[in-house]
Amino acid sequence: DAKTTQPPSMDCAEGRAANLPCNHSTISGNEYVYWYRQIHSQGPQYIIHGLKNNETNEMASLIITEDRKSSTLILPHATLRDTAVYYCIVGGLSGGSNYKLTFGKGTLLTVNP
Amino acid sequence: NAGVMQNPRHLVRRRGQEARLRCSPMKGHSHVYWYRQLPEEGLKFMVYLQKENIIDESGMPKERFSAEFPKEGPSILRIQQVVRGDSAAYFCASSLPRGRSTDTQYFGPGTRLTVL
Numbered sequence: 001d002a003k004t005t006q007p008p009s010m011d012c013a014e015g016r017a018a019n020l021p022c023n024h025s026t027i028s029g030n031e032y033v034y035w036y037r038q039i040h041s042q043g044p045q046y047i048i049h050g051l052k053n054n055e056t057n058e059m060a061s062l063i064i065t066e067d068r069k070s071s072t073l074i075l076p077h078a079t080l081r082d083t084a085v086y087y088c089i090v091g092g093l094s095g096g097s098n099y100k101l102t103f104g105k106g107t108l109l110t111v112n113p
Numbered sequence: 114n115a116g117v118m119q120n121p122r123h124l125v126r127r128r129g130q131e132a133r134l135r136c137s138p139m140k141g142h143s144h145v146y147w148y149r150q151l152p153e154e155g156l157k158f159m160v161y162l163q164k165e166n167i168i169d170e171s172g173m174p175k176e177r178f179s180a181e182f183p184k185e186g187p188s189i190l191r192i193q194q195v196v197r198g199d200s201a202a203y204f205c206a207s208s209l210p211r212g213r214s215t216d217t218q219y220f221g222p223g224t225r226l227t228v229l
Contacts, residue, residue, distance in 0.1 A: 026130065034217070042154065043117075043204050043220035087155075099208075100172070101218060103155035 004088045009108040013080075018075040021105050022088030025069040033064060034091060034101070035073045037084040044087065044103070047073065051081070078111045085109075115140065117207050117221035118187075125227045126195050134190040138207030145188040146206040146218055147180060153181075156204060162188060174227045195228045202226075 005023040006112065012018040024033060032051050036044040048062045050071070055062045061074040075082055075102055087106040114215040126132050129225040138145050144163055147192065148156040163198040177195075182188040192199055202225050206218035 036220075041202075041223075041225075043222045044206075045120075046217055046219055049117075049217060082214070097219070099216070100158040100159055101146075101148075101206075102157070102170075105155060 002106055003090050003102065006086070006088055006104065006107045007082065008105060009110070011112060012075075012078045013109050014080060014111055014113050015077055018073075018078040018109055020073040020075075020086050020088075020109060020112070021070065022073070023070045024074070024090050025070050027090050031090045033062065033068075034089045035060070035062065036087045036089065036101075036103075037082075037083075038106070039084040040086070045084075047086075078109075079111065080111050083109060083111045103109050117142075117205055117219055119163050119203075119205050119221035119224050121224060122222060125229060127229050129194050132192040132195050132199070132226055134192075134205075134226070135187040136190070136205030136207075136221060137187045138205075139219055141209065142219075144208045144216070145182050146189050146208070147188075148204045148206065148220075149200040150204065150223075152201070159190075163181050165226070168226055192226075195226070197228045198199055200224035200226055200228045 017030050032049050034049040035047040038044045048060050052063045064071045085106040087103050123126045145158040146161050150156045160180045161169040179191045180182050202223045204223045206220045208216040208218045
């Protein structure tokens with residue numbers, strides 16, 4: 001079972017920021033938060049991950065709350081090509097069995113022109 | 114920098130035949146993972162392999178399914194005597210060895226298996 005909760009769908013206007021929330025209230029201390037997306041029928045695409053601190057890369061920013069019970073993925077300037085299902089996943093590095101990525105239902109983000 | 118490669122991209126088999134799915138990990142990656150996505154469902158973990166070792170096959174069906182990752186060549190997911198319920202998208206992911214600075218899993222484009 002997925003250890004995260006995400007809204008089933010969201011809409012965003014092209015050019016605007018898309019803010020995708022995720023709740024992971026049972027996250028443990030050594031678990032990271034990963035975000036992937038799956039554009040229709042393609043393989044999941046890695047976006048970003050973080051542990052405690054906020055992270056930014058060329059694709060997105062990840063904001064993790066201080067208590068680590070929730071996070072937000074930010075796509076700063078959404079384009080039509082960002083329309084996809086976005087998955088928030090908690091998992092660990094360095095041992096344990098947290099390599100099993102558990103994909104829930106994710107959030108279908110639709111970017112509208 | 115080639116990503117994870119999978120072939121074939123589409124595979125059609127009749128019931129009772131065998132299906133062989135191949136996965137070549139990213140350069141420098143020695144860990145491979147297989148996931149299955151049934152229609153309208155999320156990806157489900159099947160198996161985790163290192164070169165010549167199966168680390169965790171807890172997600173594999175008990176019968177007909179097997180996986181290997183030989184010293185040389187791609188990882189193979191083999192399904193014997195396929196049934197219609199095996200129709201799905203099968204994704205392979207690869208990562209650096211666990212314990213490195215990052216062992217993020219990167220996914221291939223998948224193989225879509227259709228059983229007639």
